Amino acid sequence: MSGVELWSIADITRRIAAGEVTAAKILTDTIARITERDGELGAYLATDFEGAQTAAALVDAMRSANLPLGPLAGVPIALKDMIVTKGVVTTAGSKILDGWSPPYNATVVERLRAAGAVIVGKVNCDEFGMGSSTENSAYKKTRNPWDATRVPGGSSGGSSAAVAAGLCTASLGTDTGGSIRQPAAFCGVVGLKPTYGRVSRWGIVAFASSLDQVGPIARSVADAALVLQAISGHDPLDSTSLAQPVPQFSESIAAGVTGLKVGLPKEYFAGEIDPEIRAALDNTVAALKEKGAEIIEVSLPHTELALPAYYIVAPAEASSNLARYDGIRYGTRADASDLLDLYCKTRGAGFGPEVKRRIMLGTYALRSGYYDAYYKKAQQIRALIKRDFDAAFETVDVLLTPTTPAPAFAFESKATPLDMYLGDIFTLACNLAGLPGMSVPCGLTKNRLPIGAQLLGKPLDEATLIRTGAVIESALAIGAPP
Amino acid sequence: MTELAQLLKDFEPVIGLEVHVQLATKSKAFSASGIEFGASPNSLTDPTVLGLPGSLPVFNKAALELALKLGVATGSQIRAKSRFARKHYFYPDQPKNYQITQFDEPLCENGHLDLIVGGAVKRVKLQRIHLEEDAGKNTHVGAFSHVDLNRAGVPLCEVVSAPELTSSEEAAEFMRALHRLVRWLEISEADMEKGHLRCDANVSVRLRGEDRLGTRTELKNINSFRFVQNAIDHEIARQLRLIDSGGRVERETRLWDADLGQSAPMRSKEEANDYRYFPDPDLPVMVVEGALMGNILRSLPELPVARFERYQKIHNVTADDARTLISDRALAEYFDAALEAHPKDGSGRTIANWMLTELLGALNKAGITIAQSPMPPQRLISLVKLVEEGTISGKIGKEIFEESYRTGEDPAAIVERRGVQQISDEAMLWAVVEKVVSASPKQTTDYQGGKDSLFGYFVGQVMKETQGRANPVMTTDLLRKRLGR
Amino acid sequence: MPSLTRKEVEEIALLARLHMDEAALARMESELGAILEHFSSIAAVDTTDIPPMTHAVPIELPLRVDVAFPSLDAADALRAVPKRDGDLIVVPAIIAGSGE
Numbered sequence A: 001m002s003g004v005e006l007w008s009i010a011d012i013t014r015r016i017a018a019g020e021v022t023a024a025k026i027l028t029d030t031i032a033r034i035t036e037r038d039g040e041l042g043a044y045l046a047t048d049f050e051g052a053q054t055a056a057a058l059v060d061a062m063r064s065a066n067l068p069l070g071p072l073a074g075v076p077i078a079l080k081d082m083i084v085t086k087g088v089v090t091t092a093g094s095k096i097l098d099g100w101s102p103p104y105n106a107t108v109v110e111r112l113r114a115a116g117a118v119i120v121g122k123v124n125c126d127e128f129g130m131g132s133s134t135e136n137s138a139y140k141k142t143r144n145p146w147d148a149t150r151v152p153g154g155s156s157g158g159s160s161a162a163v164a165a166g167l168c169t170a171s172l173g174t175d176t177g178g179s180i181r182q183p184a185a186f187c188g189v190v191g192l193k194p195t196y197g198r199v200s201r202w203g204i205v206a207f208a209s210s211l212d213q214v215g216p217i218a219r220s221v222a223d224a225a226l227v228l229q230a231i232s233g234h235d236p237l238d239s240t241s242l243a244q245p246v247p248q249f250s251e252s253i254a255a256g257v258t259g260l261k262v263g264l265p266k267e268y269f270a271g272e273i274d275p276e277i278r279a280a281l282d283n284t285v286a287a288l289k290e291k292g293a294e295i296i297e298v299s300l301p302h303t304e305l306a307l308p309a310y311y312i313v314a315p316a317e318a319s320s321n322l323a324r325y326d327g328i329r330y331g332t333r334a335d336a337s338d339l340l341d342l343y344c345k346t347r348g349a350g351f352g353p354e355v356k357r358r359i360m361l362g363t364y365a366l367r368s369g370y371y372d373a374y375y376k377k378a379q380q381i382r383a384l385i386k387r388d389f390d391a392a393f394e395t396v397d398v399l400l401t402p403t404t405p406a407p408a409f410a411f412e413s414k415a416t417p418l419d420m421y422l423g424d425i426f427t428l429a430c431n432l433a434g435l436p437g438m439s440v441p442c443g444l445t446k447n448r449l450p451i452g453a454q455l456l457g458k459p460l461d462e463a464t465l466i467r468t469g470a471v472i473e474s475a476l477a478i479g480a481p482p
Numbered sequence B: 001m002t003e004l005a006q007l008l009k010d011f012e013p014v015i016g017l018e019v020h021v022q023l024a025t026k027s028k029a030f031s032a033s034g035i036e037f038g039a040s041p042n043s044l045t046d047p048t049v050l051g052l053p054g055s056l057p058v059f060n061k062a063a064l065e066l067a068l069k070l071g072v073a074t075g076s077q078i079r080a081k082s083r084f085a086r087k088h089y090f091y092p093d094q095p096k097n098y099q100i101t102q103f104d105e106p107l108c109e110n111g112h113l114d115l116i117v118g119g120a121v122k123r124v125k126l127q128r129i130h131l132e133e134d135a136g137k138n139t140h141v142g143a144f145s146h147v148d149l150n151r152a153g154v155p156l157c158e159v160v161s162a163p164e165l166t167s168s169e170e171a172a173e174f175m176r177a178l179h180r181l182v183r184w185l186e187i188s189e190a191d192m193e194k195g196h197l198r199c200d201a202n203v204s205v206r207l208r209g210e211d212r213l214g215t216r217t218e219l220k221n222i223n224s225f226r227f228v229q230n231a232i233d234h235e236i237a238r239q240l241r242l243i244d245s246g247g248r249v250e251r252e253t254r255l256w257d258a259d260l261g262q263s264a265p266m267r268s269k270e271e272a273n274d275y276r277y278f279p280d281p282d283l284p285v286m287v288v289e290g291a292l293m294g295n296i297l298r299s300l301p302e303l304p305v306a307r308f309e310r311y312q313k314i315h316n317v318t319a320d321d322a323r324t325l326i327s328d329r330a331l332a333e334y335f336d337a338a339l340e341a342h343p344k345d346g347s348g349r350t351i352a353n354w355m356l357t358e359l360l361g362a363l364n365k366a367g368i369t370i371a372q373s374p375m376p377p378q379r380l381i382s383l384v385k386l387v388e389e390g391t392i393s394g395k396i397g398k399e400i401f402e403e404s405y406r407t408g409e410d411p412a413a414i415v416e417r418r419g420v421q422q423i424s425d426e427a428m429l430w431a432v433v434e435k436v437v438s439a440s441p442k443q444t445t446d447y448q449g450g451k452d453s454l455f456g457y458f459v460g461q462v463m464k465e466t467q468g469r470a471n472p473v474m475t476t477d478l479l480r481k482r483l484g485r
Numbered sequence C: 001m002p003s004l005t006r007k008e009v010e011e012i013a014l015l016a017r018l019h020m021d022e023a024a025l026a027r028m029e030s031e032l033g034a035i036l037e038h039f040s041s042i043a044a045v046d047t048t049d050i051p052p053m054t055h056a057v058p059i060e061l062p063l064r065v066d067v068a069f070p071s072l073d074a075a076d077a078l079r080a081v082p083k084r085d086g087d088l089i090v091v092p093a094i095i096a097g098s099g100e
């Protein structure tokens, strides 16, 4: 690969501003690449080239008129299909929303547009964000650009594959239990899940409301920082949105890690981890040390409980959030002459097996008589997990862990749902505690599969993740997929 | 209901009410689309009301303020931190298939509502008052139902009484008291026709003297004062007949059909719901700040039942009149303004009389409300004073009222112009009495001889001489003095 | 923690309004059973006096000023409705009381 498709955001905006290239030209090249490559990759569920052309033309017109351009002017961006786009089909990867054309835009979409971004289309994901391989999409298989026999990760698999393969400059994903960070790790790109409440959830198809966050997936930490900047900040349409000032994230890129205290939670290195991942993390630690960071071992004693707590809280909230898909006001409706039948058949036919599994699990956990033993207990464990992090952050500035215990796996290689869930053990606690988390590529296996290092920060301290991530990235760059 | 009376000899009914009150906000509970009765179907929606994917709730401050007013006015404990929960059940008028409501942490608890039962005040405990959103409306057309979501998301307060009501009359009175209170405080327009107040009743019966509650049924859909009474009486009778014939009351929900005048069971047990309540993760804890509470407390006017008691105790108004005066806040405000214009002890009863007979009569005839009254309280008081001071008689007063009401002229000016002042000058009246008696020697002799009925003749003659202006009390006294009996 | 029975699976499926055939129900029974089994460890965790964490970041409920904004056009609101009659959404007859 070479050329426009791998330009950074800074490259694009600088060259457009300088008149070296037009937004229209960048878009044309991006469209050509999507047309050429996506048949095989399977990242896009829907494209909106017409809307993109309008947006690009507006950037070029503003440039000609010497008007100030937004920070993402002319940058081709793809959105996970969990993000609601006015007039552009939004399905969340589910048959139950087949063909749904929303009458409104998510706040992040409005903010990207205001920043001058050119939204090229909607990318694939596990149905309603539930999965770790994008195999649960009702529509198509998305391949890992590094190895077409392997999954791109999930649930934001389309987002990370499209970015890695140069089918957009950056994308937005959603992350409920690792759905930005894990596919970013599998595809060798940067994925950042912001602090809960940093980015508005208005217009994000809800999976688990107390865990969901939107964030950038990009080819560099700098790009991720620019996209995060554009979408962050208080939104009065989301009651859980934080009214906190948003720092200039790009200023952290070159800050370095001298004197920074990096914690290694021992529980994250104790279990079954692929030896190549362990080795890559050792390299990462060495690189950080060399750049002046202080490495400290810490303990997060309730780590083991994150998986059960997560797989109770998330399905419980999901069972509630997904009750609205009933074929009455939108989406697909099954043929039925009585109402109960209409509900059961519509939902029976419209949801895939993993979604059904989680709805069942969540319904079970919320039933009267079971609530205390499951949902309430899980929320209490969540508090314990949060306390672990609070304690650790008293001694360190940031935590470093592997993003995943193993690199990208082959399609259909997980025997049971539980096997799939167990792959999420390193990413879940971050969502339970509401912390910001980032995955940065830190090496390749000998089979040339990307490995991700995960950074976890204090609430609202995305800046330290960006600062640390930039150092890892410059020390251990893995390049682009073949 | 003689049959009911018979059955009630040994049993007593126990009734608890759950009343949904529509709060008078401009926009919905959790989003900004408007509220308008009778708007064209599905014209008052937005992504949140429709439950579209990605939509989120943001709570309406005015709804909280109105609920707090009701909480404070009912002496409830207000939770500094309360919470919204989701209540799950599938129904086409409920777009998300869950209702945002409050469950184990409601805004208000342990309040009370004061009822006026038989002229006395009865205090009924309120278990809770919580906030929630309304559902849309279904209409049934043959094999299909039609759904209009305009009402979906409208803010409601659910007021839950303790099971302390002992008759359908008390239940109806509870509804009236709540209706009066929420209108008084402008919490709700409380228009029954528009469904602003909707009542469910929990009804059970138990042997008199028994402490334990009997098995209750829940009656849904009783939306007028009259239906409350009918539906509950019907249910009490149904339960008593059931017990009388050796049966047992089943715990069930029954739907009242006002047209048929009967109730029917709503859902079978195999369909029994499990609402799966849990705290709504889209809505953080609702904190009631001290400053907000302060504003509410300061803004609260004197409540109707407090005025009911004050009017009787301090202003000597009869219970019936006091009750009428508090039936409407504008009426009470008028009365209080009149009292202020004439703070004389014991005048309250007279003022109430003039207001409730002459003024209300005239307003009713004109089909207008007290707020539109062409006669302000100060002018009514000017009339009351003329009568009280004896300047005019009560009878003339009514004529003066009529003219003042019609023309807007001050009563004193009318009296002056028409020269209808009452003659209370003793010397002047004595001269008239003297004249009448001397002109009627035969009648005088007969009266003095024992023909009592002739007294009226003399009074009539005095009135004739004075064109009805003679002070009747003085006339009587002076005639008795002159005639010697 | 009690293990999951087939009857419970069917009850939950009805509560969640999910139609599944025999094979799917059987699979669900065994998969959910295995997952719940794996989660049984949480029962032993001492959570006495630990308040449940309902939100990851502590914040108070924001309150919206009571202003009505223009609603969606009925046409936009209804565009995606699978079955309607004019401006009304059509569903199979609601059997009185099958909901609230």
Ligand SMILES: [Mg+2]
Residues within 6 Å of the ligand: B018, B158
């Ligand atoms: Mg109720």
Ligand SMILES: [Zn+2]
Residues within 6 Å of the ligand: B020, B132, B158
């Ligand atoms: Zn209610």
